[in-house]
Amino acid sequence: MYDRRQASAEFIQKLLAKSPMPRNQVAVISGLSNTYIRDLEQGIIANVAREKLIALAVALNLDLGETDKMLNIFDRAPLALQDIPIFLATAEKGTITSALLPVRDRYSLDLMMLAAERLPGHHVVVSSEPTVCLRAPGHRLHSERLLAKTHLIYGELVEAIGRERLKVMENNLEQHQVEQYICKKCLEDYLRLCEDPVEKAWRVQHVQNVLSCLDRFPKWKFLLTNSCPTFSFVLKTPDPATGESDKLLITRLAPHRFQGTRTGKLTGFTTDNQVIIQNFKEELRGLAGAVHQQYLDRSNLLDYLDILIKG
Incomplete structure (x- = not known):
């Protein structure tokens, strides 16, 4: 035997x-x-x-x-669904290494994001849509419904990670600045080019959550740029007291990514290699120069987002 x-x-x-x-x-x-x-x-x-x-x-x-x-x-x-807390706990124990490591599943990337976000300190998001942390409960269950069919816990797992990421982000914002750089045209396309009415309603709520976060957290910076970045990425600069080095997560997901199954496909990379990170810091300096100055005024930004939501 x-x-x-x-x-x-x-x-x-x-x-x-x-x-x-x-x-x-x-x-x-x-x-x-x-x-x-x-x-x-x-x-x-x-x-x-x-x-x-x-x-x-x-x-x-x-x-x-x-x-x-x-x-x-x-x-x-x-x-089973009872295992979801175990997945969340892995983000407390694991860490990102200096190697440029591939991540092949969306839920795995989310856990890596959560691991980085749990480190207190300055946090920067560069992407073509508002941070996933601010999606309303149920949004991912709809958007990733095809992926949810691949495994019985997938949908509830990504929703649970999303809830934890939002809680961690809000805790971080009490002490540290969190910035998002987003192309103004990409943000407009995120709402205006969506043909699924149910998904569009979720996206409107997503942008409304950006407004709410801006209202509640002075340290939340939502920066509109006049050009698209080459990569979508997250850069975490932990508080020196943590003894942790900077962390980088790189991802480039196509806008139609949820229309088919992506399980097992390359989703992104993670690293704390400081040479690689320095190049992305230089990319951020370039993005800072492309920020629409009129929307640095918070009232102008809030008015713009309110008009965008109302269509």
């Missing part, structure tokens, strides 16, 4: 061999020790805690179906 421990060891060996990361980087991202992962490779550990398997799956960029396969190999039940 084929030994289950041998099967699990071979499974982990194949995953690590396929991963672009060495074991020590997988350990850093997952929050598991290098020794623990080596023991998994060798089949030394017979009884592996569910939360450790899920943390390892996130670090290895496994989609939810592949995570179910790992759980089965280790004689664990498939993912």
Whole structure:
């Protein structure tokens, strides 16, 4: 009879061999020790805690179906809604390394975002639409409904991560500045070019949430630019007291990204490599020069967003 421990060891060996990361980087991202992962490779550990398997799956960029396969190999039940808090906890234990690491699933990128956002400090978002943190509950369930069909927990998982990211952002704004750079034309297209009336209603609410955030948090800066950036990215500069280095998350998602299934496709990259980050800081200096000066006046910005919402 084929030994289950041998099967699990071979499974982990194949995953690590396929991963672009060495074991020590997988350990850093997952929050598991290098020794623990080596023991998994060798089949030394017979009884592996569910939360450790899920943390390892996130670090290895496994989609939810592949995570179910790992759980089965280790004689664990498939993912269920009760596992969502375990996914959120992985963002507390893991960290971003100096390697330029690919992220292949949207939920994995969200968890990496959450890990960076949980570090107190200055936060910059560069994208073609308002930050996902400000989406209303239920928006992602609609927008990513095709992805939600790929796994029973996907929709609720991304909604839960979104709620946590919003809470973390609001906590951060009490002490630190958060900026979003967004092309004015892209923002207008986000509302005006949407042909799905249900999605458009969600997007209007999304921009209304930007208005609400501007009203409640003086440290929230929504900066309209007259040109599109080359990349969408998030740059986190942690408070020096954390002892953490700057973190960068790069992503470029097409506007029609939710019209098909994207599970397993390349979604973005993460790194705390300071040479790479310096190049993106220079990109930010260029964006700062492209900001529409009239909308630096908060009242002008609020009036513009109000008119945009009303169509």
